[in-house]
Amino acid sequence: LTPTEYHDLANRIIRNARDRGADAVECSISEGSQFTVNVRMGEIESLTEAGSRGAGVRILVGKRAGSAYTSDLTESGLDQMVGSALAVAAITTDDPYAGLPEVSELGQVEAAAEGLYSPSLESMDASAKIEIAKATEAAALSFDPRISNSEGSTFETHLGTTVFANSLGFTGSYRTSSCSLSVAPVAKQGDSMERDFWYSIARDRDKLEKPEDVGRRAAERAIRRLGARKVATQKVPVVFEPRAARSLLDNICDAISGDSIYRKESFLTGKLGEKIASESVTIVDDATLPGLFGTTPFDDEGVPSQRTLIVEKGVLRNYLLNTYTARKLGMKTTGSASRGLTGNAGVGHGNFYLENGSTPVADIIKSVRTGFYVTELIGFGVNIVTGDYSRGAAGIWIENGELAFPVAEVTIASTLQQMLSGIESVGSDLEFRGSIASPTLLIREMTVSGQ
Amino acid sequence: MPLSSSEAPSRRLAECTEYTLHPHSDASLKKETPMGFTDSFFARKFGITEHDLQNYISEALSSGGDYADLYFEYVSTTSISIDESIVKSAMQGVTMGVGVRVISGERTGYAYSDDLAPEKIKKAARVAAYIAKGPSSVEKTGLDEVNKRNLYPVLVAPTETSLSERVALVKRADKAARDADSRVIQVQAGYADNLRHVMVATSDGSFSFDRQPLARMGVGVLVREGNGSPQRGSSGGGGRVALDFFLNEKTPEYFAAEAVRQALIQLKAVPAPAGEMQVVLGPGWPGILLHEAVGHGLEADFNRKGVSAFSGRIGQQVASPLCTVIDDGTIQSRRGSLNVDDEGQPTQQNVLIENGILRGYLKDKLSSRILRTQSTGSGRRESYQHIPMPRMTNTFMLAGESDPQDIIRSVSKGLYCVNFGGGQVDITSGNFVFSASESYLIEDGRVTRPVRGATLIGNGPESLKYVSMVGNDLKLDEGIGVCGKEGQSVPVGVGIPTIKLDRITVGGTS
Numbered sequence: 001l002t003p004t005e006y007h008d009l010a011n012r013i014i015r016n017a018r019d020r021g022a023d024a025v026e027c028s029i030s031e032g033s034q035f036t037v038n039v040r041m042g043e044i045e046s047l048t049e050a051g052s053r054g055a056g057v058r059i060l061v062g063k064r065a066g067s068a069y070t071s072d073l074t075e076s077g078l079d080q081m082v083g084s085a086l087a088v089a090a091i092t093t094d095d096p097y098a099g100l101p102e103v104s105e106l107g108q109v110e111a112a113a114e115g116l117y118s119p120s121l122e123s124m125d126a127s128a129k130i131e132i133a134k135a136t137e138a139a140a141l142s143f144d145p146r147i148s149n150s151e152g153s154t155f156e157t158h159l160g161t162t163v164f165a166n167s168l169g170f171t172g173s174y175r176t177s178s179c180s181l182s183v184a185p186v187a188k189q190g191d192s193m194e195r196d197f198w199y200s201i202a203r204d205r206d207k208l209e210k211p212e213d214v215g216r217r218a219a220e221r222a223i224r225r226l227g228a229r230k231v232a233t234q235k236v237p238v239v240f241e242p243r244a245a246r247s248l249l250d251n252i253c254d255a256i257s258g259d260s261i262y263r264k265e266s267f268l269t270g271k272l273g274e275k276i277a278s279e280s281v282t283i284v285d286d287a288t289l290p291g292l293f294g295t296t297p298f299d300d301e302g303v304p305s306q307r308t309l310i311v312e313k314g315v316l317r318n319y320l321l322n323t324y325t326a327r328k329l330g331m332k333t334t335g336s337a338s339r340g341l342t343g344n345a346g347v348g349h350g351n352f353y354l355e356n357g358s359t360p361v362a363d364i365i366k367s368v369r370t371g372f373y374v375t376e377l378i379g380f381g382v383n384i385v386t387g388d389y390s391r392g393a394a395g396i397w398i399e400n401g402e403l404a405f406p407v408a409e410v411t412i413a414s415t416l417q418q419m420l421s422g423i424e425s426v427g428s429d430l431e432f433r434g435s436i437a438s439p440t441l442l443i444r445e446m447t448v449s450g451q
Numbered sequence: 452m453p454l455s456s457s458e459a460p461s462r463r464l465a466e467c468t469e470y471t472l473h474p475h476s477d478a479s480l481k482k483e484t485p486m487g488f489t490d491s492f493f494a495r496k497f498g499i500t501e502h503d504l505q506n507y508i509s510e511a512l513s514s515g516g517d518y519a520d521l522y523f524e525y526v527s528t529t530s531i532s533i534d535e536s537i538v539k540s541a542m543q544g545v546t547m548g549v550g551v552r553v554i555s556g557e558r559t560g561y562a563y564s565d566d567l568a569p570e571k572i573k574k575a576a577r578v579a580a581y582i583a584k585g586p587s588s589v590e591k592t593g594l595d596e597v598n599k600r601n602l603y604p605v606l607v608a609p610t611e612t613s614l615s616e617r618v619a620l621v622k623r624a625d626k627a628a629r630d631a632d633s634r635v636i637q638v639q640a641g642y643a644d645n646l647r648h649v650m651v652a653t654s655d656g657s658f659s660f661d662r663q664p665l666a667r668m669g670v671g672v673l674v675r676e677g678n679g680s681p682q683r684g685s686s687g688g689g690g691r692v693a694l695d696f697f698l699n700e701k702t703p704e705y706f707a708a709e710a711v712r713q714a715l716i717q718l719k720a721v722p723a724p725a726g727e728m729q730v731v732l733g734p735g736w737p738g739i740l741l742h743e744a745v746g747h748g749l750e751a752d753f754n755r756k757g758v759s760a761f762s763g764r765i766g767q768q769v770a771s772p773l774c775t776v777i778d779d780g781t782i783q784s785r786r787g788s789l790n791v792d793d794e795g796q797p798t799q800q801n802v803l804i805e806n807g808i809l810r811g812y813l814k815d816k817l818s819s820r821i822l823r824t825q826s827t828g829s830g831r832r833e834s835y836q837h838i839p840m841p842r843m844t845n846t847f848m849l850a851g852e853s854d855p856q857d858i859i860r861s862v863s864k865g866l867y868c869v870n871f872g873g874g875q876v877d878i879t880s881g882n883f884v885f886s887a888s889e890s891y892l893i894e895d896g897r898v899t900r901p902v903r904g905a906t907l908i909g910n911g912p913e914s915l916k917y918v919s920m921v922g923n924d925l926k927l928d929e930g931i932g933v934c935g936k937e938g939q940s941v942p943v944g945v946g947i948p949t950i951k952l953d954r955i956t957v958g959g960t961s
Contacts, residue, residue: 040756043557043558044558044582045557045558045559046558046559046560046561046582046838047558047559047560047561047581047582048560048561048562048838049561049562049578049581050561050562050563050564050575050578050836052548052563052564052565052836053565054546054565056544065539065540065541066541066542067540067541067542067543068542068543068544069542069544069545069546070544070545070546071545071546071547071548071565072545072547072565077545080545081545084543084544085543087543087614088529088531088541088542088543088614089541090614091531091538091541091614091615091617091618092538092539092540092541092618093533093536093537093538093539094537095537095539098539126581149756149757149758150758151756151758151879186757186758186879193758193760193879193880194879194880195758195877195878195879195880225880228880230956233725233726233727263534263637263639263673264636264637264673264681265637265673265681265683267680341544342542342544343540343542344539344540376877378875378876378877378882378883378884379873379874379875379884379885379886379906379908380872380873380874380875380886381872381884381886381904381905381906381958383683383904385673385680385681385682385683386680386681386682386683386903386904388903388904390723390886390904390905390906390958390959390960391884391906391958392875392882392883392884392906392908392958394877394880394882408880408882409880409882409908409909409910409956410908410956410958411725411884411905411906411908411956411957411958412958413723413725413905413906413958413959413960414960447725447958447959447960447961449725449726449908449956449957449958449959450726450727450956451726451727451956
């Protein structure tokens with residue numbers, strides 16, 4: 001279907017629901033096509049190609065909400081979907097805060113839609129995609145004789161259309177494209193076997209990193225883990241490389257989400273205006289940065305995307321809010337509504353990042369006498385209610401300001417409160433590789449638990 | 452993998468104990484008589500005929516290939532949640548589609564369609580055929596239905612009951628949690644079910660149908676004392692059960708009480724210790740240890756590629772002789788059970804580790820073709836949009852002989868962990884973590900103070916060698932596990948008796 005046809009379809013669904021007794025309606029339609037090729041040890045391992053569509057509707061009858069979705073976009077499928085939404089609305093409870101945004105809050109940032117879609121990916125043929133995946137893996141395998149195996153490389157493209165309309169007259173849509181390249185080589189030496197990965201993701205093929213570079217970085221990462229050992233349990237400074245630091249930003253993003261705040265299930269509840277991090281920390285959410293993965297012209301309620309200052313020089317300035325959580329807290333939405341095809345909107349983020357610092361990474365490492373440079377975190381041990389933090393980690397031990405030997409099978413623990421206040425240096429290596437980003441961070445002290 | 456298990460005794464406990472006594476008995480499981488193609492869900496609803504299936508398979512093999520299959524799926528879902536005593540959300544949904552797969556040597560071609568019109572399915576078949584070259588090695592045959600048991604004889608699936616019966620569950624949970632203690636400040640309860648109809652037809656000449664009900668409820672609470680930090684507790688459970696399960700066996704009040712109990716304990720928690728120490732795991736959900744430490748590492752895809760820490764170790768000692776670990780997709784009504792896997796193979800009981808010796812891998816069709824053995828009924832996928840791969844079902848350790856109290860008494864200084872959040876593993880190095888959400892210090896053989904959440908980290912092929920005692924109290928979890936692998940989520944179960952690990956690293960702060 002063309003964008004206009006999707007707009008018409010969404011508005012037909014809205015009319016259908018209105019005619020059957022809904023007072024307010026929100027409708028989403030999404031359509032996408034995917035191509036994935038996995039290559040392993042030089043051969044195609046799997047190739048997937050397909051498209052799919054789905055529609056969702058959320059209705060309000062008075063102050064009761066009901067939602068339904070379907071992948072059956074036939075007339076009868078859509079009719080049944082509206083009927084389901086009405087049926088489930090009958091069992092929900094009046095919620096005085098439920099509702100759509102104000103009409104005056106609706107709209108879109110036209111410029112933010114630019115750069116999200118690259119038509120060049122439509123015409124890229126399968127053999128070119130396969131070649132890129134092969135070249136990436138080949139680069140990793142040829143990097144070092146200790147790279148003798150691989151979990152393979154993947155090249156993937158996704159083209160999609162997102163449509164949203166509501167009964168207050170908002171109708172909008174945008175197209176997105178993405179391509180990504182990743183590889184996971186396995187390094188082996190004696191009894192030690194280690195895997196790592198590297199990847200590149202972009203809206204456009206031309207912006208993707210070169211297969212040779214992605215393959216080489218993945219191989220370097222796997223090799224430097226060989227012979228990893230446990231260290232003694234101790235408290236030391238910890239350096240988070242950007243990939244690890246990003247997961248910390250992920251935790252902060254959960255903790256400043258309006259949903260966590262109004263339910264008082266975040267350690268940052270009630271802390272607006274207070275100093276929660278060291279002065280070197282400024283965190284921003286910006287869904288309007290051109291062409292990035294957290295960019296959209298409007299959020300999942302039809303509210304224009306915006307830039308929101310979250311932490312300014314260590315002081316908590318704003319939460320991320322959708323219409324519902326803003327009303328609960330007596331504030332204004334930040335255009336951060338997020339949901340799948342339907343359901344009450346949750347709170348998401350745009351491009352959520354910690355602002356670049358001025359210290360080169362080499363200087364950060366040099367500044368540490370004994371410490372832990374963390375390159376990978378695993379597990380879920382983060383509690384945003386209390387701030388307790390305990391995760392599995394792997395990386396490289398720092399001795400006298402130099403990367404000394406690889407470390408694995410240890411945990412790092414502290415609280416998010418202490419970690420944020422203990423950020424002593426911020427690296428100058430911010431780059432966006434997805435919608436959450438952070439430069440390298442040095443945290444004054446954490447407990448490394450090993451032997 | 453959030454949520455938790457509970458140590459309350461139950462009828463399930465009795466079932467499990469019996470199970471360990473007769474590990475090879477499936478006497479309680481009924482055989483289902485083949486229903487015949489024309490009575491099947493997809494034939495009735497979409498008018499698909501046996502002839503159509505053969506045509507689609509031929510189309511899929513039109514460029515060659517060694518094997519092809521079709522996976523039809525129709526899923527209806529309901530979810531309901533309550534927050535602040537308001538039923539804020541209720542949702543119903545339908546997804547359907549067909550996935551077509553072609554295997555040629557070690558290559559897989561895959562395509563899917565959410566439209567079941569013949570021309571769309573044929574198009575998907577042609578796209579999947581892209582990877583194959585040359586004449587097909589497959590001989591044409593008719594289709595015979597795979598025999599299977601009915602492990603979930605649920606006449607009316609939860610998804611087919613009235614909405615008012617189901618919304619009552621979350622309201623009851625909300626009330627019970629609020630009534631349980633004045634320190635409860637927030638309650639969220641959720642209920643979700645789905646009914647999945649699947650049909651698999653293969654170029655081997657087999658087809659199978661299954662109707663898979665699944666339901667789960669969960670309760671999360673926050674408690675607070677004075678001006679202290681709030682603390683969270685959560686509980687939940689379910690399975691391939693009828694709605695009666697939540698009315699008679701595991702009620703909303705049961706889950707609410709458990710969530711409140713866990714949260715209140717955290718109010719008194721002291722910082723967790725750091726370093727290597729003796730750890731006792733309680734029975735049930737702590738079986739997540741097995742899922743992460745050995746389960747994933749024994750999936751055949753990683754092993755045939757030689758990228759698992761367990762690769763090439765069959766026949767070797769990978770655990771203490773006290774450990775026998777099983778993956779069993781045939782336990783009645785369990786969340787991880789399936790009559791047939793997502794490649795149409797009947798599920799079975801697979802011994803992974805027997806008395807400490809590594810016995811076998813979990814295989815899907817592709818890996819069993821490449822390894823020239825049989826599938827272990829372990830081919831699973833999230834949906835028709837996904838390629839199947841080897842996965843776990845219900846993974847547990849058989850009971851030993853120790854009295855759980857004796858196990859605790861044997862520890863002079865250590866940690867007793869009874870509830871966990873999620874876990875994760877690095878297959879290649881074998882390092883895995885799982886995060887304790889309820890644990891206590893053991894001092895001089897006695898359980899003393901509760902400690903705050905901490906992650907435990909170990910190495911798969913090494914950790915289970917330190918199992919020095921195994922309790923007689925095997926318990927399976929409550930039915931809340933979700934396992935993620937390469938972006939695909941599937942429901943699973945875990946179980947374990949009380950065990951003692953002589954050494955594992957605990958990631959606390961003190």
